[in-house]
Amino acid sequence: xxxxxxxxxxxxxxLIFRGYYAFIKNPRINSKGEDxxxxxxxxxxxxxVIKRERPDHLAVCFDKGGSADRVEMFEAYKANRDxxxxxxKTAIPYIYEILKAMHIxxxxxxxxxxxxxxxTLAKKAExxxxxxxxxxxxxxxxxxxxxxxxMYRPMFGGGYETWGxxxxxxxxxxxxxxxxxxxxxxxxxxxxxxPGLPGVGEKTAKKFLAxxxxxxxxxxxxxxxxxxxxxxxxxxxxxxxxxxKLATIMLDVPVDFNEKDFEMSEPDIPKVTEIFQDLEFRxxxxxxxxxxxxEAIAPKTETSQKQDAPKTTPKEEKSAGEGQFSLFGAAPSDxxxxxxxxxxxxxxxxxxxxxxxxxxPGMATTLFVKNLLNQTSVCFDTETTGLNPLxxxxxxxxxxxxxxxxxxxxxxxxxxxxxxxxELLRPFFENEQIEKxxxxxxxxxxxxxxxxxxxxxxxxxxxxxxxxINPDMRHNMDVLAETYLNYTPVSITELIGKKxxxxxxxxxxxxEEQTEYAVEDADITLQLKEHFEKELGEANTQKLFDDIEVPxxxxxxxxxxxxxxxxxxxxxxxxxxxxxxxxxxxxxIYAAAGQEFNIASPKQLGIVLFENMKLVDxxxxxxTGQYKTGEDILSYLAKDHEIIQKVLDYRGLAKxxxxxxxxxxxxxxxxxxxxxxxxxxxxxxxxxxSSNNPNLQNIPIRTERGRQVRKxxxxxxxxxxxxxxxxxxxxxxxxxxxxxxxTMIEAFKNGExxxxxxxxxxxxxxxxxxxxxxxxxxxTVNFGIIYGVSAFGLSNQTDLSRGEAKELIDTYYENxxxxxxxxxxxxxxxxxxxxxxxxxxxxxxLKDINSxxxxxxxxxxxxxxxxxxxxxxxxIIKIAMINIYNKLSHGNFKTKMLLQVHDELVFDxxxxxxxxxxxxxxxxxxxxxxxxVPLDVEVDTGLNWLEAH
DNA sequence: CACATGTGCAA
DNA sequence: TATTGCACATGTG
Numbered sequence: 014x015x016x017x018x019x020x021x022x023x024x025x026x027x028l029i030f031r032g033y034y035a036f037i038k039n040p041r042i043n044s045k046g047e048d049x050x051x052x053x054x055x056x057x058x059x060x061x062v063i064k065r066e067r068p069d070h071l072a073v074c075f076d077k078g079g080s081a082d083r084v085e086m087f088e089a090y091k092a093n094r095d096x097x098x099x100x101x102k103t104a105i106p107y108i109y110e111i112l113k114a115m116h117i118x119x120x121x122x123x124x125x126x127x128x129x130x131x132x133t134l135a136k137k138a139e140x141x142x143x144x145x146x147x148x149x150x151x152x153x154x155x156x157x158x159x160x161x162x163x164m165y166r167p168m169f170g171g172g173y174e175t176w177g178x179x180x181x182x183x184x185x186x187x188x189x190x191x192x193x194x195x196x197x198x199x200x201x202x203x204x205x206x207x208p209g210l211p212g213v214g215e216k217t218a219k220k221f222l223a224x225x226x227x228x229x230x231x232x233x234x235x236x237x238x239x240x241x242x243x244x245x246x247x248x249x250x251x252x253x254x255x256x257x258k259l260a261t262i263m264l265d266v267p268v269d270f271n272e273k274d275f276e277m278s279e280p281d282i283p284k285v286t287e288i289f290q291d292l293e294f295r296x297x298x299x300x301x302x303x304x305x306x307x308e309a310i311a312p313k314t315e316t317s318q319k320q321d322a323p324k325t326t327p328k329e330e331k332s333a334g335e336g337q338f339s340l341f342g343a344a345p346s347d348x349x350x351x352x353x354x355x356x357x358x359x360x361x362x363x364x365x366x367x368x369x370x371x372x373x374p375g376m377a378t379t380l381f382v383k384n385l386l387n388q389t390s391v392c393f394d395t396e397t398t399g400l401n402p403l404x405x406x407x408x409x410x411x412x413x414x415x416x417x418x419x420x421x422x423x424x425x426x427x428x429x430x431x432x433x434x435x436e437l438l439r440p441f442f443e444n445e446q447i448e449k450x451x452x453x454x455x456x457x458x459x460x461x462x463x464x465x466x467x468x469x470x471x472x473x474x475x476x477x478x479x480x481x482i483n484p485d486m487r488h489n490m491d492v493l494a495e496t497y498l499n500y501t502p503v504s505i506t507e508l509i510g511k512k513x514x515x516x517x518x519x520x521x522x523x524x525e526e527q528t529e530y531a532v533e534d535a536d537i538t539l540q541l542k543e544h545f546e547k548e549l550g551e552a553n554t555q556k557l558f559d560d561i562e563v564p565x566x567x568x569x570x571x572x573x574x575x576x577x578x579x580x581x582x583x584x585x586x587x588x589x590x591x592x593x594x595x596x597x598x599x600x601x602i603y604a605a606a607g608q609e610f611n612i613a614s615p616k617q618l619g620i621v622l623f624e625n626m627k628l629v630d631x632x633x634x635x636x637t638g639q640y641k642t643g644e645d646i647l648s649y650l651a652k653d654h655e656i657i658q659k660v661l662d663y664r665g666l667a668k669x670x671x672x673x674x675x676x677x678x679x680x681x682x683x684x685x686x687x688x689x690x691x692x693x694x695x696x697x698x699x700x701x702x703s704s705n706n707p708n709l710q711n712i713p714i715r716t717e718r719g720r721q722v723r724k725x726x727x728x729x730x731x732x733x734x735x736x737x738x739x740x741x742x743x744x745x746x747x748x749x750x751x752x753x754x755x756t757m758i759e760a761f762k763n764g765e766x767x768x769x770x771x772x773x774x775x776x777x778x779x780x781x782x783x784x785x786x787x788x789x790x791x792x793t794v795n796f797g798i799i800y801g802v803s804a805f806g807l808s809n810q811t812d813l814s815r816g817e818a819k820e821l822i823d824t825y826y827e828n829x830x831x832x833x834x835x836x837x838x839x840x841x842x843x844x845x846x847x848x849x850x851x852x853x854x855x856x857x858x859l860k861d862i863n864s865x866x867x868x869x870x871x872x873x874x875x876x877x878x879x880x881x882x883x884x885x886x887x888x889i890i891k892i893a894m895i896n897i898y899n900k901l902s903h904g905n906f907k908t909k910m911l912l913q914v915h916d917e918l919v920f921d922x923x924x925x926x927x928x929x930x931x932x933x934x935x936x937x938x939x940x941x942x943x944x945x946v947p948l949d950v951e952v953d954t955g956l957n958w959l960e961a962h
Numbered sequence: 963c964a965c966a967t968g969t970g971c972a973a
Numbered sequence: 974t975a976t977t978g979c980a981c982a983t984g985t986g
Binding site: 511613614615616635637639641642643644664665668669672673701708710711712713714715719744883886914915916917 | 963964966967968969970971972973
């Protein structure tokens with residue numbers, strides 16, 4: 014068995030797509046501007062397979078020209094597929110070139126899909142006594158599995174799972190893998206546009222297979238079925254048979270299996286290295302050389318086929334590559350660095366590349382802090398028992414101030430002991446002179462605040478730095494380390510497991526591992542800082558970083574710790590009312606539909622409305638083939654069918670209840686009795702904040718019923734009142750100022766109602782004769798302009814026809830010519846520079862601005878106009894927040910800033926301070942940033958958030 | 963239990 | 974075929 018010859022057949026496109034999308038948020042772009050994500054992703058997978066399995070026979074299979082046969086059978090076949098992304102198209106020639114240089118056979122057959130080629134080869138190889146592994150994540154291949162043919166599926170997060178006959182039997186609930194074809198034929202496949210039997214999903218398909226065994230047998234016995242299902246299946250027998258054919262992998266592709274052609278041979282190492290160098294794949298070169306180095310190719314006899322659930326194995330590779338680390342009782346004394354530190358360390362973890370120590374309790378810590386206080390700039394990272402800083406307890410703190418070296422202070426579980434330990438560290442944290450470096454410092458600051466420690470001094474947050482360098486990318490430390498340091502740190506998952514059932518607490522991890530993990534993070538963060546410092550200077554965003562984002566981090570930490578008071582009782586009574594109304598509507602809907610179903614399920618609702626009730630001739634469908642049942646679609650139908658309005662009302666109330674009325678009380682933090690949102694400072698690509706757990710930036714206001722929720726947000730107690738301060742039309746003011754459009758600027762300077770003023774101009778009527786409808790349409794255009802609306806979009810948003818909408822937009826630009834000029838300047842700037850920027854120099858890169866795809870390019874052009882506007886508004890309110898926060902703290906006011914909702918700030922105002930606050934807040938907001946257009950802020954107060962508007 | 967989809971809330 | 978977000982219920986692997 015173990016010496017059976019093994020053949021690996023790689024499904025190229027499947028792995029290429031997978032690789033490409035794995036990097037979608039942080040695409041690999043080399044210095045020539047090429048997107049190399051797809052190549053990188055594919056090569057990683059391929060080298061991984063080779064390294065793990067050491068196959069003696071291997072080929073990579075590509076599609077070419079699609080499946081002529083299948084399209085002939087069914088013209089819609091794969092018609093749902095989006096166009097192949099550019100990043101993949103450009104990758105293919107490179108991948109061919111690399112595979113050739115690696116001397117890896119490539120299999121393509123014009124007019125056949127890789128599935129068919131792989132299937133045919135696998136069956137032929139089986140006859141030759143081979144054991145074949147099909148390397149693909151695509152479950153369709155399960156139909157080919159036999160005693161000697163396996164699926165080798167790459168898993169997300171590393172590792173592989175092998176599917177043999179037992180796995181396929183279990184997954185698909187079949188006795189024979191061939192029945193997978195019947196299964197796919199019955200339930201269909203949206204991505205391949207295989208229709209399947211209508212009304213049959215996974216569950217029904219499994220039920221049918223258990224009862225009838227095959228599509229044919231099911232169709233022959235439809236008399237045993239009942240009701241709607243019987244009708245539908247009897248009517249669609251042919252569709253079922255066609256679907257089955259489409260799902261069948263062909264085994265008669267004209268290719269030969271000559272085993273010689275598939276033998277792995279020595280790659281042309283210089284050539285491959287050259288290509289990789291050209292692509293700037295430094296880490297992949299190492300990986301490649303390691304994979305093909307002389308000792309690495311030592312033959313492997315046993316396959317690593319696994320029987321059960323997938324197991325990941327990255328850990329062993331890592332230590333194998335870097336050498337096992339060793340543990341010493343004390344630091345070696347032959348190094349100058351350790352001489353000074355060995356006195357207080359109890360464990361040293363040393364590998365070829367780093368030197369991490371944990372600090373023993375007692376006197377040792379005092380000595381350590383003394384050393385710490387001699388530094389000018391220190392990176393630190395707290396380890397805690399959880400993710401909620403209000404309840405998390407310190408497990409340890411890592412420190413690093415020199416690349417490759419660092420220290421870890423484990424914290425005792427006992428509260429008093431922990432507090433005593435943090436007291437020893439207080440002089441460091443509260444030292445104004447020492448710069449503190451970290452990744453997501455807002456978290457650490459909040460945790461330490463719970464121990465009454467105030468982190469002072471200059472801050473450098475690597476997450477914020479990277480957000481300014483490129484806001485569209487992701488900013489987790491893991492991806493930053495991979496992108497900038499070519500290093501994969503130990504993941505938290507490896508340490509404490511996946512979240513859920515038996516996830517460990519950091520406390521349960523042995524100190525040595527805590528040290529290794531925590532100090533590594535601090536070490537890496539320190540290295541990232543060196544990197545980003547330069548880039549911030551280059552991008553001229555240093556000021557934005559130092560003057561806005563870093564100071565704001567402290568402001569947000571304070572707001573989050575503060576939280577807001579919520580009237581739970583009020584929400585509970587709202588909930589009771591909603592329950593009653595929802596239940597009544599539900600009964601009315603069932604009665605109108607003549608059946609019971611789940612109204613909240615778009616799938617079921619679509620079938621009831623459009624198949625059973627046939628309310629519309631040609632209902633619109635989503636890209637996955639479901640009926641569209643969105644609010645905009647249903648609203649059109651409301652006047653014709655009474656059930657529609659009821660469904661809309663039901664939806665509205667159900668949304669209100671589940672998302673706000675019932676969810677918010679559960680978010681009250683027991684330890685404070687308040688709701689603490691978490692502001693994300695590095696999520697929105699334009700520079701806005703976002704809010705979550707709970708999201709307090711989307712509390713309803715537009716409908717009467719919805720806005721009641723705002724009554725639940727109340728002041729701290731009777732000595733306080735809520736104050737809300739809103740920027741009035743800040744985005745329009747910004748676009749007016751940036752474009753220097755005099756008419757609009759004048760309107761703002763004169764304090765006119767801007768939408769009425771616009772209506773007066775575009776409809777050519779005196780200001781006082783503007784109708785409500787005209788104003789409303791003008792308002793829609795004003796907002797639409799900021800987003801880059803089209804005539805189509807505008808006509809959808811208003812009652813206007815497409816032609817009227819076009820005319821309105823044209824007239825608009827005639828009246829505001831500089832606005833249009835400004836917009837095209839932004840697009841031109843983006844084309845020339847690859848980015849646009851806000852008033853404070855916050856950049857957004859628009860890689861698609863020169864795309865040949867008009868849809869993609871259009872989206873980038875709208876971003877070029879919108880990002881500076883939305884982003885400048887974000888900049889301005891951030892300035893205001895910082896200034897207000899500073900005045901509130903320096904003046905020792907009891908008033909607290911609680912919430913930010915993009916153009917609004919909400920405060921808990923101590924009543925005696927109310928008059929001062931009204932002035933202070935309004936003044937600071939209006940003067941945060943001076944432009945040719947005045948900023949206007951409306952301030953209001955009340956017993957709750959609704960009244961304060 | 964994790965993820966995708968459709969839907970809908972805000973500025 | 975309008976920008977930026979987050980969260981819910983459902984459905985699926």
